[in-house]
Amino acid sequence: MEVRKHYSRIKNITKATCTVQADGVGNEELALVGDRLAQVVKIVGQDVTLQVFGGTEGIFTNSATTFLGQFPSLRVGEDLAGRFFNAYGEPIDNGPSLTGPLREIGGPTVNPVRRLQPFQLIATGIAGIDLNNTLVAGQKIPFFADADQPYNEVMAMVALRAKTDKIILGGMGLTNDDYLYFKQLFEGEGVLDKIVCFINTTSDAPVQRLLIPDMALTAAEYFAVEHQQSVLVLLTDMTLFADALSIVSNRMDQIPSKDSMPGSLYSDLARIYEKAAQFPDGGSITIIAVTTLSEGDITHAIPDNTGYITEGQLFLRKDSEVGKVIVDPFRSLSRLKQLVIGKKTREDHPQVMNAAVRLYADAANARTKLDNGFDLTEYDERTLRFARAYSTLILSVDVNLDTEAMLNQTWDLFSEHFSREELGIKEQFLDRFYHPPVA
């Protein structure tokens, strides 16, 4: 490593940044301020502003600043597998140092004409996902969840059931408890050899989080492009990542846009999520993220911008009627499902899915009527019975079925509760699958 000039006077210090006078410094270059890693974020004449990843507490105006002449990088190689790293890509599991070549993180974009259209279904066994919001390799999709919901657990379950070659976890602001949960789960399931983890916990400085997604995705690109593997990247919690962005932009006196977020939030998030891709040689990167919400508010800038970038979103909800956590069929959406449903799955899949959700919506209307004290019609009563069974047998996250079984289960419910006309499904499917109980 070529060590460059030292500077010993710091002009300006904020909570996240400091400014030194220096020459010949490159934009985005790494530096050490004292013993803390920092990165150039702004150059105006000789004034060089650095964001200090570890925070600026205790930095003196005469602390030494050393520019390193390089950019944030990760050593990539097969020895990444089974390891736990911090935001700088340094081991935190007492294992050996990495030996592979250094690769700059946050690398260039995939040429869109070199991408393949995603085509491989990712089966999770959870019917609320596989039936209504089918996932496809190369997709990017977040869980939109309130803090009290079991999003990390459901995400871990999806990761373990999905048949992928690597699972890369990028943990941002994880509580120590959650970190240990993931660690013990991966060890206990005996899948450590296909796991790579980059962890920033709540006890680490928040600005460090900014490096986590790029670290995780650089490792993912290595396995997906150079080894043609299917890689699943888990990013939790992206809301805390965005909070860190706003801290830095705020310290740099940028004019905030909606919800105090930087005006570049959309581009900053898109740069990360768009790393999800199906590569032509068979490798793929799929991103499942978590965006925590404040009381379910999806109009906040973070979930709002995320929703415009990702290919759908998954909502969890506690269904008090049946006492289970379900995947909410109204607010959840997988944009890529159209590429596989009815093609990789049985052909009645799209129509069954839509009819079930529509009838479930009728049930929701019936419940509103009930709550408002109105009489229910006979049809309303049936939709309510259907909704209870559908919640328990299909939407609940503890379901584990293959898609064919999910479809058959739904037809059973249709046949039990509704007439042919009420389903609004093409005749050819009704003829094949509708089987009303003999009166």
Next chain:
Amino acid sequence: MNNSSTGLVKGIIANLLMVEFDGPVAQNEICYVEHQGLSLMGEVIKISDRIAYVQVFDSTRGIQGGTTVRFNGNMLEVELGPGILSRKYDGLQNDLDALEGIFLERGIRSRALDPDERWDFEPLAKVGERVRAGDWLGQVTENHQPHKIMVPFRFKGFYTVEKLSAPGNYRAADEIAVLLDERGQRHSVTMIQRWPVKLPLNLYRDKPRPHKLLETGLRTMDTLHPMLEGGVGFVPGPFGSGKTVLQHAISRQAAADVVIVAACGERANEVVEIFTEFPELDDPHTGRKLMERTVIIANTSNMPVAAREASVYTAMAIGEYYRQMGLRVLLLADSTSRWAQALREMSNRLEDLPGPDAFPMDLSAIISGFYARAGIVTLHNGQEGSITFIGTVSPAGGNLKEPVTESTKKATRCFYALSQKRADSKRYPAVDPIMSYSKYLEYPEFVEYAAEHIHPRYIEFARTIKNILLRGNEASDQINILGDDGVPLDYHIRLWRAELLDFSILQQDAFDTVDAMTPIARQMEMVALVLEICQREFPFEHFEEVSRFYKKLINTLKQMNYSPFNSEAYQQYRRQTEDMVREQTQALQAM
């Protein structure tokens, strides 16, 4: 024009450079930053004293103070000529297929057109003829469509054709004509020319109001909220409400000669869908492959932000080029909000005083200036060409009161509001029939055209449908407040008439091969059938009867929509419908 100015980088904030320059520099001039053997393209967006503020169309990682910047004397330009159709460009018109490797490495570029590609040329003008910029000199055949070779748009004043190549096979870069200007100077013309993207092309005689339907096969548009050739409209909607599916359906089905899709700051997989499917799908109007009439400008959300702004202008400039050939161009931009956000990012870095939501103060003017470039025009030779422009808007938080939506509303005539409520209940396309509008329904030119070319009762149909939907909506509100029993039976009838129209006309399955596209004649037949039912009185005694009857009708009409036009099945469902209506009516007479 000057091309010798150079400068030195003095400051860097993300992709904004401050460059101290010598010599003259123009606003919006293109420059190149010389960094480690790469030349990174940028555009001047502000000049203050000796400092030019440059937005770089690439990553600025590693650029240092003191780096050399070369200004090139031109604004951002597109290269125009045969061979544009079917190509996939980035926002700066690099041919994406011609770029090596899986990743878009920094600083790589490729040429938009192949100068060595050969074309069969046929002259249209004559030696000795007086011509001016935009006039047709000859034509070649591009993807089975005539492609005019025109007097370069930059040429000012009148010229005389001194030499024109005979019919034959030529390279795109070969001289095909020599023009003599009024001072006697000779100018060589090839099939390729260049034009600055930010300058509107105004080489036409006049620009009348739009008056012809642009058929899309989407019932909620064609029947209820028509888009016209040369019209402007926009589609705002929260995420998940089906903006992209709707745009793709329009791009596949619209009756246009050339379709330009500008994917501006959106998901890469959506562009990949077009790349993958369009070469396979048939153009419903010509039977040729859809890709043959399509140009894609892909500046996806992870590509450099500054190029996002450029991408919509690149798309518009290419559109104007094809309009000048007398063709019907459809331009779709998804999404103009991302473009506005790119403007916001830059104005923020420039420390301009912010307007509402931190957007630049002139956002509204920029948007309306851009939409104004669309339109139908009469060329100097009397031919008509048009650019129909439909942009999507991604309102922050789904709030239609935000600045981009409001500015766009002022600049457009058609408003296709996507509603979250409709999307949640899977009523697709989720275009809200109450909020949405097409002001073209009020244009006397169009009213006349519609009666003559679409259906004598076209306008009346549209008004009646809207009215029934409105009344249904009011009835639905009352029922929700007062309960099924708390309102007169008539309210249920009103509600279900609206539901009948909603399910059989407005809703359309974009993924079904038959239902996805309904030709206008079929739409009119269906509308006449359904409206006739809506006008009938039936002897209902209880509100449950009402819903039962209309649900049965809806089911049959949906099956009819899924059946090929005038097929056996179609006729059978039609007869079933008529039988149901007759039985119900006879029940009334029996009473």
